[in-house]
Amino acid sequence: MRLTCPICGARDRREFYYQGDAVALDRPAPGAGVQAWDDYVHLRDNPAGPRRELWHHEAGCGAWLVVERNTTTHEVHGVTLAMAVAEARR
Amino acid sequence: MKFSGLRVLKEGLTGNVGWTPHWRDPEPKPEYDVLIIGGGGHGLSTAYYLAKNHGMTNVAVLEKGYIGGGNIGRNTTIVRANYFLPGNSEFYSHSLKLWEGLEEDLNYNVMHSQRGIINLFHSDGQRDAFVRRGNAMVNQGDDAILLDREGVRAHLPYLDFENTRFPIYGGLYHPRGGTARHDAVAWGYARGADMRGVDLLQNCEVTGIDIENGTVRGVQTTRGAIRAKKVGIVVAGRSSQVAAMAGMRLPIESHVLQAFVTEGLKPCIDHVVTFGMGHFYISQSDKGGLVFGGDLDFYASYASRGNLPTAEHVMEAGMTLMPMIGKAKLLRSWGGIMDMTPDGSPIIDKTDTEGLFIDCGWCYGGFKAVPASGYAFAHLMATGQLHETAAAFRLDRFRTGRGILDEEGTGSQHNLH
Numbered sequence: 001m002r003l004t005c006p007i008c009g010a011r012d013r014r015e016f017y018y019q020g021d022a023v024a025l026d027r028p029a030p031g032a033g034v035q036a037w038d039d040y041v042h043l044r045d046n047p048a049g050p051r052r053e054l055w056h057h058e059a060g061c062g063a064w065l066v067v068e069r070n071t072t073t074h075e076v077h078g079v080t081l082a083m084a085v086a087e088a089r090r
Numbered sequence: 091m092k093f094s095g096l097r098v099l100k101e102g103l104t105g106n107v108g109w110t111p112h113w114r115d116p117e118p119k120p121e122y123d124v125l126i127i128g129g130g131g132h133g134l135s136t137a138y139y140l141a142k143n144h145g146m147t148n149v150a151v152l153e154k155g156y157i158g159g160g161n162i163g164r165n166t167t168i169v170r171a172n173y174f175l176p177g178n179s180e181f182y183s184h185s186l187k188l189w190e191g192l193e194e195d196l197n198y199n200v201m202h203s204q205r206g207i208i209n210l211f212h213s214d215g216q217r218d219a220f221v222r223r224g225n226a227m228v229n230q231g232d233d234a235i236l237l238d239r240e241g242v243r244a245h246l247p248y249l250d251f252e253n254t255r256f257p258i259y260g261g262l263y264h265p266r267g268g269t270a271r272h273d274a275v276a277w278g279y280a281r282g283a284d285m286r287g288v289d290l291l292q293n294c295e296v297t298g299i300d301i302e303n304g305t306v307r308g309v310q311t312t313r314g315a316i317r318a319k320k321v322g323i324v325v326a327g328r329s330s331q332v333a334a335m336a337g338m339r340l341p342i343e344s345h346v347l348q349a350f351v352t353e354g355l356k357p358c359i360d361h362v363v364t365f366g367m368g369h370f371y372i373s374q375s376d377k378g379g380l381v382f383g384g385d386l387d388f389y390a391s392y393a394s395r396g397n398l399p400t401a402e403h404v405m406e407a408g409m410t411l412m413p414m415i416g417k418a419k420l421l422r423s424w425g426g427i428m429d430m431t432p433d434g435s436p437i438i439d440k441t442d443t444e445g446l447f448i449d450c451g452w453c454y455g456g457f458k459a460v461p462a463s464g465y466a467f468a469h470l471m472a473t474g475q476l477h478e479t480a481a482a483f484r485l486d487r488f489r490t491g492r493g494i495l496d497e498e499g500t501g502s503q504h505n506l507h
């Protein structure tokens with residue numbers, strides 16, 4: 001499996017740290033309530049198929065990336081800078 | 091058909107023509123008292139104990155593929171009771187006791203081999219942690235012996251004791267730990283359940299769960315609709331998909347775990363040896379193959395196969411620990427789908443839907459749990475009460491923060507176990 005970092009180009013999987021579901025970008029407000037925090041920290045859709053994830057280019061440029069990847073085939077459909085994803089939402 | 095030494099002798103002398111299939115291949119009935127979704131180790135043991143301990147025989151196991159095709163047929167077969175958190179400890183202790191009587195109970199040779207497990211340590215701090223774990227095991231009534239370096243050498247003379255990065259300081263020896271033949275465990279439970287009247291329905295994928303007014307009514311399958319008063323979800327790596335059919339989201343992420351086996355060799359590794367610092371463990375099967383593995387690939391996956399970085403890492407760790415295996419040829423490698431929970435411990439509980447129960451979250455350690463999980467889950471489904479050995483495996487522990495079972499002490503968060 002290789003990921004194409006928008007800054008560094010195509011790199012081996014070993015350079016990246018997998019954080020998990022891209023839900024990590026949707027941090028609830030501190031007072032959002034137990035259910036919102038349970039959804040954020042623990043509960044997962046865990047789909048067999050396409051999914052959005054957060055990866056860190058740990059041994060490269062250090063950027064956080066949103067990776068669209070298929071969990072059944074390991075195909076990677078897109079890699080975006082997490083910063084760009086977050087800024088587009090503002 | 092009962093197995094015995096005499097029977098084996100007789101069949102051997104008469105051309106082995108008297109053996110019959112281990113279980114029936116029935117048509118689904120329109121309704122059962124209990125449906126178990128998933129014919130892996132846990133689903134089959136649940137059905138067996140429902141029949142044996144609770145007299146519930148109007149039960150069907152619904153398996154989308156064939157019996158033994160899931161993780162029950164893909165694991166590295168280690169059986170042990172060396173957990174130390176209250177909640178886990180009594181459960182795995184119970185499971186090991188069930189293992190010790192399993193062959194007689196099932197009248198089936200599951201090749202349970204208590205060859206002993208040795209967990210190696212490489213620093214003073216790690217020794218302290220193992221002393222603590224060993225004491226917890228002894229307090230639970232199980233066995234643990236702290237070996238110093240020479241003690242390890244007496245058992246495992248072939249290790250590289252002088253490794254600069256990970257010199258061997260000693261090991262925690264668990265003599266009652268060992269291995270079992272994974273397929274035989276599935277077949278033995280399947281046969282035992284079938285003999286007591288349980289229907290094993292293969293090629294029967296559950297595609298929907300019928301719920302009316304908060305109560306489960308049955309399921310939709312590729313072999314038609316089946317009604318039932320109680321339904322248990324026991325589908326390991328597929329737990330999230332099946333739970334979603336009942337509108338649930340689970341605290342689970344599915345990951346791939348790889349394993350490897352070499353060509354058959356003469357007996358050379360007598361124990362199960364784990365090298366935690368290198369993410370490597372190994373044992374030798376009765377056929378002679380060295381069976382070994384390491385850690386997860388560490389990304390969500392349903393592919394049942396992993397990638398090269400983990401394979402390389404595992405081989406390197408093996409060569410670091412025991413260079414003697416370097417000339418063995420690798421025969422096969424494969425992967426299984428692991429239902430990982432945030433704290434690395436399982437779930438055996440009711441759900442918010444009346445009559446719907448769930449047993450999941452076995453991570454990479456659910457083989458040793460097969461007997462006790464089925465025992466406790468059958469108890470819960472039959473009586474509505476949690477079994478005392480599995481009372482800590484609550485579904486809501488993540489939401490409430492009460493009773494988190496983080497055996498490794500790394501934190502209760504996805505991707506840390």
Ligand SMILES: Cc1cc2nc3c(=O)[nH]c(=O)nc-3n(C[C@H](O)[C@H](O)[C@H](O)COP(=O)(O)OP(=O)(O)OC[C@H]3O[C@@H](n4cnc5c(N)ncnc54)[C@H](O)[C@@H]3O)c2cc1C
Binds near residue numbers: 156159295348456
């Ligand atoms: C490489 C590897 C090594 C391992 N090593 C060990 C070890 O040494 N010791 C240990 O204790 N554990 C180990 N494990 C973990 C252990 O194998 C699992 O935790 C355990 O087998 C999971 O429970 P199960 O047997 O019920 O799962 P499975 O055998 O996977 O059973 C689940 C079943 O549900 C079926 N199913 C799924 N969806 C549906 C549906 N919609 N309808 C009907 N049926 C469905 C599947 O086809 C499958 O047969 C290892 C796992 C792997 C992959």
Ligand SMILES: [Zn+2]
Binds near residue numbers: 007008057061062
């Ligand atoms: Zn980069």
